[in-house]
Amino acid sequence: MRNENKNLIVAIALSMAILIGWQYFFAAPEAERHRVATQQQAAQVNPNAPNAPATPSQAGGPSASVPGTVPNAPAASAIEARDVALARSPRVAIDTPSVLGSINLRGGRIDDVALRTYHETVDPKSANIILFSPTGTQNPYYAEFGWVGAQPDALPGPNTIWTADKPSLTQNSPVTLSYDNNQGLIFRRVISLDDKFMFTVKDSVQNRGGAPVTLHPYGLVSRHGTPTTLGYYVLHEGMIGVLGEQGLQEFTYSKLDKEGALSAPNTVGRVWDNAVGGFLGITDKYWAAAVVPDQGQPYQGSFTARQDPTGKVYQANVLGAQQVLQPGATTEMTQRLFAGAKEVATVDQYADTYKIKNFDLLIDWGWFYFITKPLFKVLDFFYRLVGNFGVAILIVTVILKIFFFPLASKSYASMAKMKAVQPEMASIRERFKDDKVKQQQALMELYKKEKINPVAGCWPVVIQIPVFFALYKVLFVTIEMRHAPFFGWIKDLAAPDPTSIFNLFGLLPYNPGSVPVIGHFLMLGAWPIMMGITMWLQMKMNPEPPDPVQKQVFAWMPVIFTFMLGSFPAGLVIYWAWNNLLSVTQQGFIMRRNGVKIELWDNVRGMFGKKSPAKG
Structure with missing residues (x-):
């Protein structure tokens, strides 16, 4: 003992x-x-x-995908408020159903993007999500397109003032920027934006001079400062791209910092030559910015990180093939920029419409893509029917239960048979209590005689593990789950249950999470508690383990899982609780069908009852 x-x-x-x-x-x-x-x-x-x-002041301007090809913009004097930095340059307003912001006519950069339909909190009056910000602000983040060549002084750069043909860019009204270098080259840039997040940038150059000009088109996304990331293993944040046959490339900021040095000063990174198709960009959990090159033309792609005096600058760069522009000729290049929310339907639509190679991988579906994405599609289908992702989770759980019913039926039937022969098992253990080998042999003969698989009861748990992790991934990475309400106090299925038993679910006027050291343990919401109760009931339906230690471990397991899942997304906890309740119902039905008495109350009493004294 x-x-x-x-x-x-x-x-x-x-x-x-x-x-x-x-x-x-x-x-x-x-x-x-x-x-x-x-x-x-x-x-x-x-x-x-x-x-x-x-944060120290930030220097403006990108580094080149190939050293020396893109000049740097002048440094901002100090960190400024966003509206002050925006007012320093002439701008063309952006006003579409999904995007608010402006295009900087100094340099022709897209450096001011806010998402009209997304907010910081569940409160629709809270601030809009800001994706891009200009140099001079806390953390500059922008996209830039243009031309580079052997004579940079003849080409528009970060300080060039472009002329716009209209004051604003709308969904149905593209804007044309123009610049004459007074050396025989006329530059035009037509920028359009759809009702979501895809910019189309068509750059053209007309050579009115007397000599040929050699140019490379480029596009880049630049981010100043190392962003604060969530740091989860199941979520990629940082540089992302699909570069032709090279496939998906993902670099965290720290991983990129460890890459080999490039010829540009203080610059490290990775370069891929002769890629065709795909995209390059920078991704956060829910938002992303990515350059989409011409899908039929070869390009050089790169991820770079350079150390400026004011901090790190991270870039995803596309450098197009060389073009020789003869006198009197015109050349053009069309590229695209995705800058917005990683909505699944929107990303998939862009992949199909523009034939962007593996563009759906902009969303981090993970290694189990073949489970995760289909699961989201099913959830989204039912969401469109019922209008609530929480209800969709409940419906999909029922469908999964029906789909796996034959296997679960065999498992529960085997468990029911094992429960029925427990008296014989107890007798065998008593007869051979001093001979473990004979005891095990007798038990195996009993299993064979009664056609019992002692590990069959594990299958229902094993089945739901991949579903559990796939649903966790869906809840964690898809923006559709962000701020998606259920009922009552659950306003965001992607966030933990906000209630706590330790303040009587809000009746007591204090926040348990603010308690030092143990605060996270005290944020134990109503749904995690319901999940723990249903898990406990399910375990009490099963035959009790003969080993006293195992019995106590299983008794404590619902308590441990209750605390552990308290910090998980509420949608996942709701799924687990509902799945447990369905399992209890299903198991009870199968046990009755197999003639096994359900001794749930006896098991509950046995948990709290005293052990009979050992015979000696």
Whole structure:
């Protein structure tokens, strides 16, 4: 008995270590990263916001995909409020159903993009999500297109003032920028934007001079400063691209910093030559900016990171093939820029419409793409029918239960048979309690006689593991789940349940999460508790393990999972609770059909009852 107690203590200690480790290494750091990211986002709008992280002034301008091909813009004198930085240059307004912002006529950059339909919080009156910001702000982030060549002084650069043919860019009204270098070259740039997030940039050059000119078209996305990321293994944030036959390329900011040096000063990165098709860009959890080159022309793609005196600058670069422009001739290049929310239907539509190679991989579906994306498609189908992603999760769970019913039926039937022969199993253990080999042999003969598979009961759990992780991925990475409400207090299925039993679900006037050290353990919402209760009921439907230590570990498991899933997305917890409840119903039906008495109440009483004294 002393050894059993010792094993029980060890098992419980290990379980608690897992729980504490999860909270310490995942839940608490994620909350802190989210807090810092929110402060940085607020600082972009208002650099004087409380607790805004201090950042040195940023130098404007990109580095080149090939060293020396793209000149740098002058440095901003200091960190400025966003509206002040925007007012420093003449601009063309952007006003479409999905995007608000402006194009900088100094340099022709797209450096001011806010998402009209997305907000910082579930409150529709909260600030819009800001994607791009100009140089001079807290964290400049922009896209740039143009031409590079052997005579950079003859080409438009970051300081060039372009002329626009109209004051605003709308969905149905493209804007044309023009620039005459007074050396025989006329540059035009036609920029259009659809009702979502795809810019089309058509650059042309007319050579009115007397000598041929050699040019390369380019496009890039540049981000100044190292962004605060969530840091989850299941989520990629950083540089992303599909470069022709090279396939998907993903670099975190830290990984790119460790790449080999390029010939440009203080610049490291990775370069791919002669790629055809695909895209290059920078991705966050829900938002992305990516250059889409001509899908039929070869290009050089690269990810670069350079160390400026004011901080790191990360870039995704596309450099087109050389073009020799003869006197009197005109050349043009069409590229595209995705800058917005990674909506699944929108991204898929762009992939089909513009034939962009593997553009759907802009969304991080993960290694189990073949499960994750179809699962989202099914959820989205039912969402469109019922108008609630939470209800869609419940419907899909029922469908999965029906689909796997034959396998689950065999598993539960085997468990029911095992429950029915428990008296015989107890008798065998008593007869051979001093001979473990004979005891095991007798048990195996009993299993064979009664056609019982002792591990069959594991299959229902094994089945739901890949579904669980696929749903976790869907809830975590798809923007459709962001701020998606369920019912009652669940306003965001992608966020944890905001209630807590430790303040009586809001009746007591304090926030348990603010308690030092243990605050994360105290944020135990109503849905995680319901999940724990349903898990406990399901385990009580099963035959109790004969080993006392195993019995106690299984008894504690619902408690451990309740605390662990308290910090998971509410949609995942709702799925797990609903799945448990369906499993209890299904298992009860199968047990009755096999003539096995459901002794749920006896099992519950047995958990709290005292053990009979050991015979000695």
